[in-house]
Amino acid sequence: xxxxxxxxxxxxxxxxxxxxPAPTPRRRPRRAWASKTAVNAVLIMLxxxxxxxxxxxxxxxxxxxxxxxxxxxxxxxxxxxxSNIHEVFTHDDGIYGRWLLNTVLxxxxxxxxxxxxxxxxxxxxxxxxxxxxEKLFGVVLAGVLVPGAVLTLPMYLxxxxxxxxxxxxxxxxxxxVNPFGVYxxxxxxxxxxxxxxxEAARVDGAGDVRTFRSxxxxxxxxGFVTLFxxxxxxxxxxxxxxxxxxxxKDLYPVSLGLHMWNISIxxxxxxxxxxxxxxxxxxxxxxxxxxxxxRFWRSGLTAGAVK
Numbered sequence: 364x365x366x367x368x369x370x371x372x373x374x375x376x377x378x379x380x381x382x383x384p385a386p387t388p389r390r391r392p393r394r395a396w397a398s399k400t401a402v403n404a405v406l407i408m409l410x411x412x413x414x415x416x417x418x419x420x421x422x423x424x425x426x427x428x429x430x431x432x433x434x435x436x437x438x439x440x441x442x443x444x445x446s447n448i449h450e451v452f453t454h455d456d457g458i459y460g461r462w463l464l465n466t467v468l469x470x471x472x473x474x475x476x477x478x479x480x481x482x483x484x485x486x487x488x489x490x491x492x493x494x495x496x497e498k499l500f501g502v503v504l505a506g507v508l509v510p511g512a513v514l515t516l517p518m519y520l521x522x523x524x525x526x527x528x529x530x531x532x533x534x535x536x537x538x539x540v541n542p543f544g545v546y547x548x549x550x551x552x553x554x555x556x557x558x559x560x561x562e563a564a565r566v567d568g569a570g571d572v573r574t575f576r577s578x579x580x581x582x583x584x585x586g587f588v589t590l591f592x593x594x595x596x597x598x599x600x601x602x603x604x605x606x607x608x609x610x611x612k613d614l615y616p617v618s619l620g621l622h623m624w625n626i627s628i629x630x631x632x633x634x635x636x637x638x639x640x641x642x643x644x645x646x647x648x649x650x651x652x653x654x655x656x657x658r659f660w661r662s663g664l665t666a667g668a669v670k
Contacts, residue, residue, distance in 0.1 A: 417646070424643040428636050447640040459641055461613055462620040466599060467648075468531065469616055473538035474594035478587050481541050485548020486579055490561055500549075506542035512603055519607045533608035534616070538598055544590045551586030552579070588656050595652060599645075617645045 419436050424447060430440025451459050488500050518537050519528065527533045556579050564574045580587070605619040612620070624638045 420639065420643050420646070424640045426636075428633065431636060431639075444640075447636060448644065451637055451640050451644065454637055458612065459617070459620065459644075462615050462617040463644075465531075465614060466616040466618070466645075469534050469538070469601070470595050470598040473535050473598050474591050476535075477539050477541050477544060477594045478590040480539050481544030481590055482548045482551075482580065482583055482587055483575065484545045485550075486552050486556070486575060486583070488545070488549045489552035490556070490558070490579075503542045503545050506540075507546060515603050515607050518604075522608060528608055529610050529614065531614065534598075534601070534604050537604065538594070538601075541590075541594060544594065547590060547593075548583075548586060551583055551589075555582050555586060592652065592656060596649065599649060617641070621645065 422437055422439060423431060425442050425444040426434065426440040427443040434440050488496060522528045522533050527536070560578060561574060564578050600618055601616060602618045602622065605616045609615060609619070621638055621641050624634050624641065628635050628638065
């Protein structure tokens with residue numbers, strides 16, 4: 364008697380859908396892992412290179428005069444930071460505080476006015492049509508290529524003819540002109556202010572000044588803050604302008620005042636500690652400005668990147 368073995372029933376006979384194949388595990392290529400490691404290593408090295416001078420400055424500002432010259436640069440000594448800060452602000456009848464206030468005036472007021480002028484000029488170049496617009500904008504772009512140090516002597520001669528040397532206006536007026544800021548402001552206007560909004564404001568009866576003040580300027584807030592930070596950093600670190608224009612030490616910005624302390628170290632070694640601690644204090648406002656305005660800074664730098 365013969366036995367007959369039944370054939371196995373497949374998906375075709377049962378009508379069921381075939382089972383999907385088992386997924387094969389994907390392995391990350393070694394090249395991708397190696398490139399990521401190399402990029403992270405380079406970024407860490409660049410971060411260490413960037414933070415090393417600031418770290419040395421922070422450590423040196425905490426030392427007294429004995430430890431400043433008797434210990435290594437990155438080794439800690441007796442903590443004397445608050446005493447050094449008090450000595451900086453009391454030296455020469457508190458001249459350092461005067462320098463800080465002068466720098467705040469030059470940097471904050473000058474940068475705010477410069478940013479406003481740049482935004483207004485960029486808005487006009489983008490939203491208005493007038494004869495010779497592109498040629499005039501080409502002249503503005505040509506001004507970006509001229510180094511600021513080259514213009515220092517001509518600006519001094521002009522300020523001397525106008526009687527503005529050794530005054531606050533000698534540094535405030537030149538800071539209003541920022542060709543690079545005008546270029547950036549035009550880019551910001553293209554990305555932030557649509558033509559339809561401007562036309563709607565004109566239909567509603569708003570004039571040009573009111574349209575710019577009430578509609579365009581609030582929309583350009585991230586770009587305005589970006590321009591302000593650029594101008595603020597340049598004005599805060601402006602050295603040659605004060606060196607050429609000013610003779611009265613009561614009008615010095617903090618960068619020029621620290622330079623004067625630094626060149627007197629050979630005659631008075633105790634000024635070394637004052638110059639180091641004063642340099643640390645001068646860095647703090649820049650850090651605070653970037654930390655407080657960084658969200659506007661990031662959104663302003665990405666203007667026009669996504670359409």
